[in-house]
Amino acid sequence: MVKTGQVQLGDHTWSHLLLTRLSDSAIEEEPQRNHDFIASTYGVDARPCYRPPYGYHDARVAAARVGYTTPVLWYGSLADSGPLSSNRIVSLGRRWFLPAHLVIGHANHPGTIGALPRLHRILEQRHLGTFTLHVVFTSARR
Numbered sequence: 598m599v600k601t602g603q604v605q606l607g608d609h610t611w612s613h614l615l616l617t618r619l620s621d622s623a624i625e626e627e628p629q630r631n632h633d634f635i636a637s638t639y640g641v642d643a644r645p646c647y648r649p650p651y652g653y654h655d656a657r658v659a660a661a662r663v664g665y666t667t668p669v670l671w672y673g674s675l676a677d678s679g680p681l682s683s684n685r686i687v688s689l690g691r692r693w694f695l696p697a698h699l700v701i702g703h704a705n706h707p708g709t710i711g712a713l714p715r716l717h718r719i720l721e722q723r724h725l726g727t728f729t730l731h732v733v734f735t736s737a738r739r
């Protein structure tokens with residue numbers, strides 16, 4: 598899916614810690630360790646996009662010299678980082694799937710997987726789509 602451009606990998610750090618509370622060296626170690634994992638496991642370079650855990654970032658995080666220069670924040674969430682019913686996730690999709698909204702979701706619980714067909718219908722009904730960050734933040738085409 599990565600090779601065909603359907604999915605883009607980004608860095609979300611190794612331990613999901615609050616980067617703004619870490620030492621300068623730990624700020625660099627967290628995304629670097631995840632970067633190395635992504636590169637060795639999937640064979641891709643995920644730079645420059647990263648999502649700082651919980652959205653917290655500052656000048657020290659931005660200055661980290663690991664090549665992740667594009668923090669990705671969001672406006673809308675499916676709130677599915679833990680177990681949530683498919684109906685609740687679909688309800689949040691109805692709330693947040695709007696033009697120019699970057700909505701975060703997870704795919705590691707059954708509720709999300711069960712919600713996917715209905716989430717897809719919401720996107721279709723609203724004439725919206727899904728895009729990789731590369732497409733959103735560059736002039737690249739889908």
Ligand SMILES: [Zn+2]
Pocket residue numbers: 609613650651
């Ligand atoms: Zn997270």
